[in-house]
Amino acid sequence: AQSVSQHNHHVILSEAASLELGCNYSYGGTVNLFWYVQYPGQHLQLLLKYFSGDPLVKGIKGFEAEFIKSKFSFNLRKPSVQWSDTAEYFCAVNHGSSNTGKLIFGQGTTLQVKP
Amino acid sequence: DTAVSQTPKYLVTQMGNDKSIKCEQNLGHDTMYWYKQDSKKFLKIMFSYNNKELIINETVPNRFSPKSPDKAHLNLHINSLELGDSAVYFCASSQVPTSRAGELFFGEGSRLTVL
Numbered sequence: 001a002q003s004v005s006q007h008n009h010h011v012i013l014s015e016a017a018s019l020e021l022g023c024n025y026s027y028g029g030t031v032n033l034f035w036y037v038q039y040p041g042q043h044l045q046l047l048l049k050y051f052s053g054d055p056l057v058k059g060i061k062g063f064e065a066e067f068i069k070s071k072f073s074f075n076l077r078k079p080s081v082q083w084s085d086t087a088e089y090f091c092a093v094n095h096g097s098s099n100t101g102k103l104i105f106g107q108g109t110t111l112q113v114k115p
Numbered sequence: 116d117t118a119v120s121q122t123p124k125y126l127v128t129q130m131g132n133d134k135s136i137k138c139e140q141n142l143g144h145d146t147m148y149w150y151k152q153d154s155k156k157f158l159k160i161m162f163s164y165n166n167k168e169l170i171i172n173e174t175v176p177n178r179f180s181p182k183s184p185d186k187a188h189l190n191l192h193i194n195s196l197e198l199g200d201s202a203v204y205f206c207a208s209s210q211v212p213t214s215r216a217g218e219l220f221f222g223e224g225s226r227l228t229v230l
Contacts, residue, residue, distance in 0.1 A: 105158035
């Protein structure tokens, strides 16, 4: 069965530190990849997505992610985090050829940025 | 104006009761979803409707019944509530199915607690 693994469950960083959150998936076919973020007290929202083309994807708020097909990975990065990046981050994947669009989420990573 | 709204936001009820959660989206999207987030933060899809037609029906107890009276509404009715049903239920919508890299727009979630 298709699955998504986020290896870092809880990450604590100081402001200005660099961030990389790991995401691996288990499906070998064409995939669409997403990162969603949930800020405290807010709803989940899209950070960035990949469906084709350049494997380095830029998202909102200075985030980027790189799709490495050979490693089945879609890691999220930010060169310098801010206190306002404190949130839950969810990686998600689905079959690119599916008609139904079932999106599989990872367990999420809690990022805490200390001022 | 809230794009995807769910009611109620909090629901506390006794085992064995029947309850409903309502969802409405004002984005003009064709596809709507119900996700369940358990205590370990895993987000799992339960149902998806496209133009009022059920397109995803995951392995969910038949005590859970979705109803889509029109494209803008997707309600979730749960019969004979059990302790294990306690979770946060998220409604979402997308302009195109996520298999075509459609972005999900989430509601704020409905926290159900079964005593």
